Amino acid sequence: MSSFSIYNSLLSMRIMKTPRYFSIALILSLGITTFAWLSPEAMMPTRRSLTTIEMGLPLSRQEQKDYKIITCSSSNELADAISGYVMDTDIVAELGSQLREVSTQICETCKAAVLVDIIRKFPKTVVGGQKRTHAMRLNNTTPFYPDKATFIEIPSLECWRQAFFEGCAQDTGYDVLILDVNAIVGNDLEWTSLSLVQQFEFQNQIARKQSTRLNVKPLLVLVKSMGLNQWASRLVHARKWKGQPDVASSTHIVAAVGVHEYRGTIPCTVQTDDAVLEVGCHLGTTTSIIESRAAYSIGVDIGPKIIREAQDRHPEVFFRVGNAWKTAGLLRIQQEYFTGARIKAEKERKIGFDVVYVDVGGLSGSDGLLEAISLVSSLWHALEPRCIVIKSLCMQRLSSKLIPYWKSQKDYQHRMRND
Ligand SMILES: C[S@@+](CC[C@H](N)C(=O)[O-])C[C@H]1O[C@@H](n2cnc3c(N)ncnc32)[C@H](O)[C@@H]1O
Numbered sequence: 001m002s003s004f005s006i007y008n009s010l011l012s013m014r015i016m017k018t019p020r021y022f023s024i025a026l027i028l029s030l031g032i033t034t035f036a037w038l039s040p041e042a043m044m045p046t047r048r049s050l051t052t053i054e055m056g057l058p059l060s061r062q063e064q065k066d067y068k069i070i071t072c073s074s075s076n077e078l079a080d081a082i083s084g085y086v087m088d089t090d091i092v093a094e095l096g097s098q099l100r101e102v103s104t105q106i107c108e109t110c111k112a113a114v115l116v117d118i119i120r121k122f123p124k125t126v127v128g129g130q131k132r133t134h135a136m137r138l139n140n141t142t143p144f145y146p147d148k149a150t151f152i153e154i155p156s157l158e159c160w161r162q163a164f165f166e167g168c169a170q171d172t173g174y175d176v177l178i179l180d181v182n183a184i185v186g187n188d189l190e191w192t193s194l195s196l197v198q199q200f201e202f203q204n205q206i207a208r209k210q211s212t213r214l215n216v217k218p219l220l221v222l223v224k225s226m227g228l229n230q231w232a233s234r235l236v237h238a239r240k241w242k243g244q245p246d247v248a249s250s251t252h253i254v255a256a257v258g259v260h261e262y263r264g265t266i267p268c269t270v271q272t273d274d275a276v277l278e279v280g281c282h283l284g285t286t287t288s289i290i291e292s293r294a295a296y297s298i299g300v301d302i303g304p305k306i307i308r309e310a311q312d313r314h315p316e317v318f319f320r321v322g323n324a325w326k327t328a329g330l331l332r333i334q335q336e337y338f339t340g341a342r343i344k345a346e347k348e349r350k351i352g353f354d355v356v357y358v359d360v361g362g363l364s365g366s367d368g369l370l371e372a373i374s375l376v377s378s379l380w381h382a383l384e385p386r387c388i389v390i391k392s393l394c395m396q397r398l399s400s401k402l403i404p405y406w407k408s409q410k411d412y413q414h415r416m417r418n419d
Contacts, residue, residue, distance in 0.1 A: 067201055067219040071229040072405045078180065078224045079105040081405050085220060086110050086176055093164050095196070096180035099144050099151065102224075106178060107145035114168045115144070116160060118184050119153045157184055160196075165203050173208035175217055180224040190227040190377075191370045194398075197221050198369075231373070232404035237396055238389075243268030251380045254389045255396035262359060262391040263289060269387055270294050270355055277334075277353045277383065279324035280360035284310030284317055290357065291317045295348065298337055300330060302360075324360045324375060327382035352383045358390040369394040 072078040079101050086109040097103050097115035106113050152163045185192055238256035256262040274294040278287045281299030290297040300322035301307050311319045320333045338349050356379050363372040372392045
C-alpha cells in the first residue's frame with residue numbers, strides 16, 4: 001500500500017476531516033509506509049514481485065508470439081526461471097517432477113499444475129531420516145499442494161500423454177511446460193528433450209483447439225538440460241551472427257536459410273588461415289568462394305557426377321565424393337588433400353577443420369530437425385571446428401526458440417552497468 005492510499009484512507013475517516021488533522025494523517029501514513037518498508041518481508045521481496053523487465057529476461061510473456069524454450073543447466077537455475085516467467089494465471093505441466101524445490105516453486109507461482117513422474121524404486125538412500133524410495137522424491141505422506149496440484153505417477157515415460165491430456169487439462173491445454181527428464185531417461189541428449197517438447201507442443205495445440213479460455217499465450221517451455229543448454233548457447237541465427245562468439249572457445253552453430261544467407265556468412269566467419277570443409281558442395285560455387293578467403297577449402301558431395309562437374313568448373317579447389325554422416329571418411333579426404341598439397345608447415349596439417357559449411361538436402365523441413373542436430377553433433381565432435389554454418393530452415397527456427405537462461409542474466413547485468 002502506498003503512502004498516498006493510506007493518507008486517503010485516513011482522510012476518509014470522519015475524525016480526520018478537520019484541517020488540523022491533515023498533517024497528522026500525513027505523518028501517520030508516512031510512518032506506516034516506512035514501517036512496511038522496513039519489515040522483514042518487505043526487506044526480502046519475493047522474486048515473484050519483480051517484473052520480467054526487472055528480472056532482465058530476454059522475453060516478455062505478454063509479447064511472446066510463438067512457443068519458446070528457456071534452457072537451464074541446474075535445478076537452481078530452473079527454480080529461478082520459474083519464479084521469473086511463470087504467472088499466477090498459468091496452468092503448468094511438469095514432467096520429471098520430484099516434488100522438491102522446483103515443484104514447490106511451480107505451485108507457489110502458478111494457478112494450477114499437473115505434476116508427473118515415473119514410478120521408480122531407486123535409489124533407496126536415506127535423506128533426513130526418510131527413505132527416497134520413489135525416484136528422487138522423499139517418501140512424503142502429506143499431499144503436495146492439494147488445492148493447486150494434481151500429482152500423477154506413470155509406469156513408464158511413454159505414458160506422459162495420457163497423464164497430461166486424458167482427464168487433466170484435456171480441454172484447456174497448458175501455458176507452461178517444465179521438463180526435467182534426465183533422471184528418468186538416464187541421459188542428457190539434446191534430442192531427447194527436444195523431441196518430447198515437439199510432441200508435447202503438438203498435443204497441447206490439439207487440447208487448446210477445444211479450449212474456451214480467452215487470450216491464451218503461446219506455450220513456454222522451461223527445460224533443465226545441460227545438453228540443450230549448450231545448444232542454446234551455441235546456436236545463432238545467421239542474421240544475428242557477426243563472427244563474434246557469445247561463449248569463448250566452443251563451437252558455434254550458425255543457422256542460415258537460402259543460399260544468399262548461407263554464403264553471406266562467409267566474410268565474417270572464414271579467416272585467411274582457416275581450413276574449411278563444405279559438405280553438400282554440389283557444383284562447388286560456395287566452396288570456391290570460401291577457397292578465395294581461406295588457407296584452403298575442400299568440397300564434398302555424395303554424387304560422383306556432381307563432383308566431376310564441380311572439379312571441371314573449379315580446378316583450383318579440392319573436391320571429393322563423400323558422405324556427410326561418415327566423419328572418418330571426411331578426415332581421410334583431408335589426409336588425401338595433405339598428401340597432394342605438399343604442405344610444409346606442421347600447423348597447416350592440423351587434423352580437423354576450423355570451419356565447416358553444411359548444405360545437404362533433407363535437413364530443412366520441419367521434420368528434419370533431429371537429423372540436423374545429430375549431423376551437426378557428429379561433425380562438431382569429430383572435426384572440432386570453431387564454427388559450423390548449416391543451411392537449414394528448421395535449425396534456424398530452433399535458433400529463434402531456444403534461449404539459454406544464463407544469457408538473460410548476462411543481458412540484465414549489462415543493462416544495469418549501462419544504466
Ligand atoms: C542444395 S545442394 C548444395 C548447394 C551448394 N552448397 C551451394 O552452395 O552451391 C545439396 C547437395 O547435398 C548433396 N548431398 C545430399 N546428401 C548428402 C550427404 N549425405 N553427404 C554429402 N552430400 C550430400 C546433394 O548431392 C546436393 O548436391
